[in-house]
Amino acid sequence: MINCIRYWRRQLVKGVLAATLLIWLPPQLLTNCGPFDNGFSGYSFFEPEVWVQERAFLPFYLGIDDAYKYYQSVEARKTQYNVREWTERVCREAEPEDVYFLVYKAPLTDIQMLQSATTSRKLPVPLRLQGNSFAEFLYAQRCVETIDYLAFAKKCEPHVVALNPWSVPRRDTVAMLALIAEGRKAFLKTRSDYMRLRYAYQIVRLAHYAGQYQRVLDLYDYLMPKIDPDRARLHTSLLPWWILGHKAGALRALGQRVLASYLFARIFLNCPSRRESAYRSFDIRTDEEWQQCYALCQDDRERATLYAIRGSTPDSRALEEMKQIYTLWPQGPYLEMLLAKELRELERDLLGLAFNDQAEQNKRRYDIPRDQAGAYAIELEQFVRQVLKDGYVPHLSFWHMAVGYLQLLRGDYYAAAKTFEQVAPKLSQPQLSEQIQAMQWALRISSIVELTPEIENEIFQFVRTDPIYRKYPDFADFIADKMAWLYQREGHPGLAFLCHHPWRDLRYDPKMELVEDILNAARNPRSRFVRWLTSDADGRSLETAMLDMKATLYLQQNQLEAAWQVYQEIPRSEWDALLQVEPFVVSFKERVNVPLSLDSTNMYNRGELIQALMDLNFEIRATPERNARQYFQLGVAWYNMTYFGQAWRALDYYRSGASWRRLWQTQLFPVPGRKGVFNREYTDCTRALAYFEKARLQARSRESQAKAAFMAARCERNMYFTSTDYQPPPCANCIPVLPEEYTTHFQLLKSHYADTKFYQQAIKECSWFAAYARK
Amino acid sequence: MHLIAKVTFAVWLGLSSVAFYGCQSDVQPRLALYHWQGQWAPNEAMRTWAEGLGPTWWYVRFFDLDLSADGRDVEPISQLSWTAPLPDTLAAVVFITTRALEVVPQHTLATLASRMYRLLDTMAQAAGVQLAEVQLDCDWTPSLRAKYFKLLSAFQQILSPHIVLSATIRLHQVKWAARTGVPPVDKGMLMVYHTGDVRRRGVRNAILQTEVLKQYLYGFDTYPLPLDVVWPLFSWGVLWREGRFIRLISPLSAQDLADSSRFASSDKLHFSVRRATWLKGYYLYSGDSIRLERVPFDTLQQAAAILADALARTPTRVAFYHFDTTVPQLWTHDQLYQILETTAR
Known part of the structure; x- marks a missing residue:
């Protein structure tokens, strides 16, 4: 016994420590959710994709880590750009999927067969390439150089694709060097400048992946001047940038970080398909290196690019970079990109901060909002206004919208409303107009300080009919949180509850304050919103349900008159539908969910039950000395209405068997799947015990006395289960050993009533009592 | 002759016993260093310093196991490369992220262990080194315990008998071993750092604080795994x-x-x-x-003394994490040996 106590106390200590650790540890350590975890709980109505023109910047304002979401599209886009260039340069008639197949999928043997066929003219297009419009075109036009190049590229492919990560990364440098030599020869033989460009790409790439970094630089310097830029139309091709990327990589590997970073910046500026990798490869470490890199820039666009890269890191305070970029290249795409990024960050910081019910969690887990978010929003707005005023940037509507949204975020609702009114008429695209509408609604909801029926009806109308509500899913939470906050402030805790929970959630742990508030609102709904809020899913008023709950709360406190008065307000015809229990049936079998008798006269609805209890109390008062039967009946009713009896629904709406093992710790249990909702079990047997004791003392027959003592013993047993003294037995079916202080009535039965028929029956029918009687 | 032989044998037996028991009480743990960078390329100063340290055991991170770029699979990343010879014999370390462990299906763990070992073996052969030990480093949680232990068990099945399997153990994993479990390995490497939450503003030193260390020193007397110890040199x-x-x-x-x-x-x-x-x-x-x-020498000494009292057994190795360009500038050989001796007290 003592060891049991020690053991379970140790478990308790461990549990408390573990719980403390769980609270103390940052959830990143607990959830381990990797790149997809977005546990921040807030709202967003700003859609950067709608405003920012250059989609290749998506990863930058979403945050590079969120680029996982766009991984496929980035990779696919690289291939897409290449296929597009092949189509534009070589054969406009070819289907892109055919180009893709020939360039990326067709095996070397098929290309070689196409080579032979094209050269001989007697052989047809190889069988597997027949029907491929690109292959057919090359064959028909005798594009020998192109096919030769494709064959060479296929040979290079195994050496330049991403290695199996499970292999030791070794490349066959001998074979790669041989291919470089072959490529050089072919390069010099080729007359087409565009194909030369393609060869240069393959050759430089081979050298880079072979780890021959100096050779990369030498090859670059050797090959690129031999390509006529006009004939190759370098200015419209991806390939010069791809080749430059390899040169930059080689420079970086050789320790020439500054020059490499400069080249990566140029790639970032000019080549969308390599923008992300250029960003990741940019590597400046000191102020001196920054100055050196800056000095390499040839024009303001390049200088602006350095700032754009610097400002694109997820935690940057990009206003500093934006100011620099504005002086250098205001017409460029960077300002929009960084403004979008900053707006998103500030939206997370500030939107709905006052009423977000997860604000505390956001701060604790994610440090959102940032400390100076409000001041930063003001600073950013000042800059945006200046830019707008100067008018040098393209897409002024975006900047204008940004002013309005920043005003909204920092709480200047009047100014924001004015701004949005000015912006809206200037927008011709439906998507942009919808954005403004959404922001105006966010503004409208944010700016509400007090609820009136008119405002409630306005919200109701918006929720029910406006397509903007459906288009922006965050409105549901936004409105619910704001309304709940307002209702709570205005002394309507019940309505606040209903904003976040379905009414049935109140049943887990009803509270008078909430019930009365909802009842009053349901009786006299002041607006369509309140009527909707205080109706169930079928549109029926919650009045009856609340009356029922109110009566139940009174009943729990044994305030029978008050419970009766409330219940009279419910039409009698509805009483049966609300509850049917058998509170007065007593049995050796203890069941909680199955009726003990099949006799319907034992069934009571709640109103009848209240009345019956009142009658019993009246009888007791009327005949003070002969009330054993009434006391016993009351004891049985109050016992059966607890967690342990079959009439538990009289006092509670939800009972969980899983609560049993922890009743000694708490009566309040989280409801699975219902955030912030707790179920209270009604376990108090003291009232029943008092009645049984009175019944025993007043009973004349010893059989009745024994019966009352038996029921009192049951109460004591349950009181042990719900006390901190409780030690769970080692197995589910084991009968726990009761401490002496909880066996008063069992002892009494044994010592005083062992000769009664009831006692004998109890021993036979009740295994618990039989076990105790044996001790 | 018979008597002389008996006397000789008795003397020999007696001397052997004295030598054996005498040595037992004087067994010093071996000093070890962790190498964690992506490339083994010690500069001159590092090489000289390491050589001056004397016989040293090396724990070299060979690769990390993390999510693939698309987040759907797990793969080795940051594979070790080398431009200088590695130590002839070493312990290869694999760091496993918890997010990788979450993604891996339970039924593929044996295959994963096999692939990991094959890669380790291939890398060791390519580097011309002998694997004497494989160490897995993962801060497993109770919810990942089953998976991680299954992976370790699969490793045990694959490894040759002469290769030791070890796992890093955090302080909280000893203190709450009943919840976190004891990994099925030959030995553990107790990481005596990261005692604080680096993200909390009020924390003085998230790497190691002796007051916080004391709060973790429960359960060491009954912890079933033999433990070596690793101390932080980093800042x-x-x-x-x-x-x-x-x-x-x-x-x-x-x-x-x-x-x-x-x-x-x-x-x-x-x-x-x-x-x-x-x-x-x-x-x-x-x-x-x-x-x-950073953890100054005095604090490490203090912590070593505190830990020495808690450890049930003398560790066979006392390691330091991790060896980089700053170590020769900031630490002397004597300091490391003093910490080793204090730990082994």
């Missing part, structure tokens, strides 16, 4: 911006922050950024703050 700067933790900058020393035109210091450990500047590849804004953390 970092904890960067804050607008009240939010941004990142760790490592390695970082007070010398890096000595420029008073860029950094202001309220004490030896707390710095604020005066003007925007680059620091070790990160751009810092004016108003950013840095909390410098």
Whole structure:
């Protein structure tokens, strides 16, 4: 016994420590959710994709880590750009999927067969390439150089694709060097400048992946001047940038970080398909290196690019970079990109901060909002206004919208409303107009300080009919949180509850304050919103349900008159539908969910039950000395209405068997799947015990006395289960050993009533009592 | 002759016993170093310093196991490369991220162990080294315990008998071993650092504080695994911006922050950024703050003394994490040996 106590106390200590650790540890350590975890709980109505023109910047304002979401599209886009260039340069008639197949999928043997066929003219297009419009075109036009190049590229492919990560990364440098030599020869033989460009790409790439970094630089310097830029139309091709990327990589590997970073910046500026990798490869470490890199820039666009890269890191305070970029290249795409990024960050910081019910969690887990978010929003707005005023940037509507949204975020609702009114008429695209509408609604909801029926009806109308509500899913939470906050402030805790929970959630742990508030609102709904809020899913008023709950709360406190008065307000015809229990049936079998008798006269609805209890109390008062039967009946009713009896629904709406093992710790249990909702079990047997004791003392027959003592013993047993003294037995079916202080009535039965028929029956029918009687 | 033989044997037996029991009480743990960078390329100073240390055991990180780029699979990343010969015999370490462990299906763990070992073996052969030990490093949680232990068990099945399997053990995993479990390995490497939450502003030193260490020293007497110990040699700067933790900058020393035109210091450990500047590849804004953390020698000695009292057995190895360019500048051989001796007390 003592060891049991020690053991379970140790478990308790461990549990408390573990719980403390769980609270103390940052959830990143607990959830381990990797790149997809977005546990921040807030709202967003700003859609950067709608405003920012250059989609290749998506990863930058979403945050590079969120680029996982766009991984496929980035990779696919690289291939897409290449296929597009092949189509534009070589054969406009070819289907892109055919180009893709020939360039990326067709095996070397098929290309070689196409080579032979094209050269001989007697052989047809190889069988597997027949029907491929690109292959057919090359064959028909005798594009020998192109096919030769494709064959060479296929040979290079195994050496330049991403290695199996499970292999030791070794490349066959001998074979790669041989291919470089072959490529050089072919390069010099080729007359087409565009194909030369393609060869240069393959050759430089081979050298880079072979780890021959100096050779990369030498090859670059050797090959690129031999390509006529006009004939190759370098200015419209991806390939010069791809080749430059390899040169930059080689420079970086050789320790020439500054020059490499400069080249990566140029790639970032000019080549969308390599923008992300250029960003990741940019590597400046000191102020001196920054100055050196800056000095390499040839024009303001390049200088602006350095700032754009610097400002694109997820935690940057990009206003500093934006100011620099504005002086250098205001017409460029960077300002929009960084403004979008900053707006998103500030939206997370500030939107709905006052009423977000997860604000505390956001701060604790994610440090959102940032400390100076409000001041930063003001600073950013000042800059945006200046830019707008100067008018040098393209897409002024975006900047204008940004002013309005920043005003909204920092709480200047009047100014924001004015701004949005000015912006809206200037927008011709439906998507942009919808954005403004959404922001105006966010503004409208944010700016509400007090609820009136008119405002409630306005919200109701918006929720029910406006397509903007459906288009922006965050409105549901936004409105619910704001309304709940307002209702709570205005002394309507019940309505606040209903904003976040379905009414049935109140049943887990009803509270008078909430019930009365909802009842009053349901009786006299002041607006369509309140009527909707205080109706169930079928549109029926919650009045009856609340009356029922109110009566139940009174009943729990044994305030029978008050419970009766409330219940009279419910039409009698509805009483049966609300509850049917058998509170007065007593049995050796203890069941909680199955009726003990099949006799319907034992069934009571709640109103009848209240009345019956009142009658019993009246009888007791009327005949003070002969009330054993009434006391016993009351004891049985109050016992059966607890967690342990079959009439538990009289006092509670939800009972969980899983609560049993922890009743000694708490009566309040989280409801699975219902955030912030707790179920209270009604376990108090003291009232029943008092009645049984009175019944025993007043009973004349010893059989009745024994019966009352038996029921009192049951109460004591349950009181042990719900006390901190409780030690769970080692197995589910084991009968726990009761401490002496909880066996008063069992002892009494044994010592005083062992000769009664009831006692004998109890021993036979009740295994618990039989076990105790044996001790 | 018969008598002489008996006497000789008895003398020999007696001397052997004295030698054996005498040596037992004088067994010193071996000093070990961790190498954690992506490339084994020690410079001259590092090589000289390491050679001067004497016989040293090496734990070399061979690769990490993390999510693939598309987040759907797990794969080795940051594979070790080398431009200089590795030690002939070493322990290969694999760091496994918890997010990787979450993604891996239970039924593929044996296959994963097999692939991991094959890669380790291939790399060892390519480097011309002998694997004497494989160590897995993963901060498993109770919810990942079953998976991680299954992976370890699969490793046990695959490894040749002469290769030791070990796992890193955090302090909390000893204290709450009943919840976190004891990994099925031959031995554990107790990591005596990361005692604090680096993201909390009020924390003085998230790497190691002796007061916090004491709170973890329960259960060591009954912990079933033999434990070696690893101490921290590293330092970092904890960067804050607008009240939010941004990142760790490592390695970082007070010398890096000595420029008073860029950094202001309220004490030896707390710095604020005066003007925007680059620091070790990160751009810092004016108003950013840095909390410098490192564990000085005295603190390590103190911690070693505290831990020595708690350990049930003398560790066979006392390691230091991790060997980089700063170690020869900041640490002497004597200091490491003193910590080793205190730990082995």
